[in-house]
Amino acid sequence: MGRALTMVATGAGKDEQTDAALLAAVAEGDMRAFHRLHRRYHSRVHSFALRLVRRSDLADEAANDTMVTVWRQAGSFRGDARVSTWVFGIAYRTTLRALRRVARHEGHDEVDETIAAPHTGTQMVEAAFLSRDIASALEQLPVAQRATVVLTHHFGYRLSEIAAITGLPEGTVKSRMFHARSRLRELLAGAAP
Amino acid sequence: MSDQGHGKHTATEGLSAASLAVLEMLPWYVNGTLSEAERAEVEAQVAVCEVCAAELRLERQIAEVVAEESIDEIDARASWSAIAARVGEDEDDGADDVEGAIADDRAEAVAGPVGGGAPIRPAEGRGASATVTRLRPRNLITRAFSTRGLGAGAVTLLAAMIAGVIWWQPTGEVDPSGTAAGPGFVTLTTPSTVEGPSVRVMVAEGVTIDTVRARAEMHGLVIADGPSSSGVYTMTGPSVAALEGAAAALAEDEAFRFVTIRTQE
Numbered sequence: 001m002g003r004a005l006t007m008v009a010t011g012a013g014k015d016e017q018t019d020a021a022l023l024a025a026v027a028e029g030d031m032r033a034f035h036r037l038h039r040r041y042h043s044r045v046h047s048f049a050l051r052l053v054r055r056s057d058l059a060d061e062a063a064n065d066t067m068v069t070v071w072r073q074a075g076s077f078r079g080d081a082r083v084s085t086w087v088f089g090i091a092y093r094t095t096l097r098a099l100r101r102v103a104r105h106e107g108h109d110e111v112d113e114t115i116a117a118p119h120t121g122t123q124m125v126e127a128a129f130l131s132r133d134i135a136s137a138l139e140q141l142p143v144a145q146r147a148t149v150v151l152t153h154h155f156g157y158r159l160s161e162i163a164a165i166t167g168l169p170e171g172t173v174k175s176r177m178f179h180a181r182s183r184l185r186e187l188l189a190g191a192a193p
Numbered sequence: 194m195s196d197q198g199h200g201k202h203t204a205t206e207g208l209s210a211a212s213l214a215v216l217e218m219l220p221w222y223v224n225g226t227l228s229e230a231e232r233a234e235v236e237a238q239v240a241v242c243e244v245c246a247a248e249l250r251l252e253r254q255i256a257e258v259v260a261e262e263s264i265d266e267i268d269a270r271a272s273w274s275a276i277a278a279r280v281g282e283d284e285d286d287g288a289d290d291v292e293g294a295i296a297d298d299r300a301e302a303v304a305g306p307v308g309g310g311a312p313i314r315p316a317e318g319r320g321a322s323a324t325v326t327r328l329r330p331r332n333l334i335t336r337a338f339s340t341r342g343l344g345a346g347a348v349t350l351l352a353a354m355i356a357g358v359i360w361w362q363p364t365g366e367v368d369p370s371g372t373a374a375g376p377g378f379v380t381l382t383t384p385s386t387v388e389g390p391s392v393r394v395m396v397a398e399g400v401t402i403d404t405v406r407a408r409a410e411m412h413g414l415v416i417a418d419g420p421s422s423s424g425v426y427t428m429t430g431p432s433v434a435a436l437e438g439a440a441a442a443l444a445e446d447e448a449f450r451f452v453t454i455r456t457q458e
Contacts, residue, residue: 031277031280031437031440031441032441032444032445034280034441035273035277035441035442035444035445036445038272038273038276039445042272042273046272051262060272063272064272064275064276064279067272067276068276068279068280071276071280134254134255134258135258135262138255138258138259149220149255149259150259152220152221152224152256152259153220153223153224153255153256153259153260154259154260154262156224156225156226157224157226158221158226159221159226174217174218175217177217177220178216178217181219181220181248181251181252181255182205184251184255185251
């Protein structure tokens with residue numbers, strides 16, 4: 001006896017579905033909806049992860065794990081936040097987990113999100129063009145601070161959304177950004193000729 | 194750059210509470226997500242606070258660098274294949290649930306699908322040995338079957354049956370060249386002569402076999418049968434997971450009107 005025969009209509013009637021509608025369909029096991037959601041989010045999630053870990057293999061893994069988690073957990077989405085906030089929350093936790101695992105593998109007892117990404121240890125800020133200084137200085141930030149900066153300035157999230165993504169109170173997010181800017185200022189001052 | 198406010202002005206220590214509050218809001222002032230009132234508060238304070246103005250300049254420069262940072266985009270299609278395979282493994286793990294869903298789906302095929310929003314499904318029967326279901330996360334398999342939407346389901350079932358009749362035309366046997374037609378009847382719901390799991394597609398008007406072959410290869414499939422005179426091809430792949438992933442991708446492709454997957458005879 002056959003197990004499955006899935007039939008999906010394509011072509012006409014391809015109305016743009018909202019993220020929430022797509023996620024609801026994914027919760028019901030609609031592979032086509034999942035494929036659409038993947039197309040909408042995978043590159044963004046990958047870009048986010050890569051900006052945090054700076055290693056393409058880890059970013060690939062984090063992005064794929066994130067999308068599989070979206071598939072598995074779609075039914076738990078309560079609709080009290082934007083779908084993108086929910087997806088990025090998964091991506092944030094998944095990426096931190098990947099970083100921790102790598103850190104443990106490299107001999108650290110425990111790693112938390114206050115550390116910098118693995119490859120940045122010996123990188124020094126060089127005096128050069130301002131944008132390059134800032135980019136280099138950003139590399140020196142701890143992952144959690146860099147995540148906040150990236151979510152704010154690359155993905156354009158609100159304070160409340162970043163709090164939801166990172167699972168932190170808004171005051172803590174503000175504090176992280178404040179300290180990130182202070183740290184950047186120090187790094188840039190150190191790089192100044 | 195020191196004139197841009199990057200110096201170690203630890204002057205924040207002496208700032209007023211109002212200035213400190215504004216400094217915390219600067220990132221979201223710069224990214225444009227503050228409310229009107231918050232924006233006004235920031236602008237008023239920056240106008241009278243030199244340190245705030247310097248911090249705002251720094252925040253804008255940070256934002257510019259972060260926003261414009263270029264990172265190579267990855268090929269989402271490669272990712273999809275890997276993800277679809279993992280999702281397929283989930284489905285295989287949940288075989289019992291799937292079998293349960295099959296029973297539900299049989300009942301649904303008679304009474305009409307419920308929920309109203311289900312995709313069009315072929316009518317079971319007409320000699321087809323495959324059963325009808327959708328892919329579902331294990332713990333949600335039976336959720337779609339409530340008592341709603343019987344009318345819509347009946348319409349859907351009728352549409353599928355009508356479509357099956359319309360497509361029931363004399364068609365060719367296997368014809369990889371796509372230029373000849375032989376005896377036989379092939380529709381999306383007739384039993385496949387191809388052994389094992391397969392994906393069957395009906396192409397849109399004007400789509401050539403070369404296009405179908407290219408699409409199949411893109412997703413790791415090969416054409417095993419077709420085209421029929423109604424434009425139906427049967428494709429096979431390396432695994433059920435690969436077929437499921439490919440089917441979802443092909444369903445998004447304008448070249449195909451309908452896509453079915455048969456994972457087991």
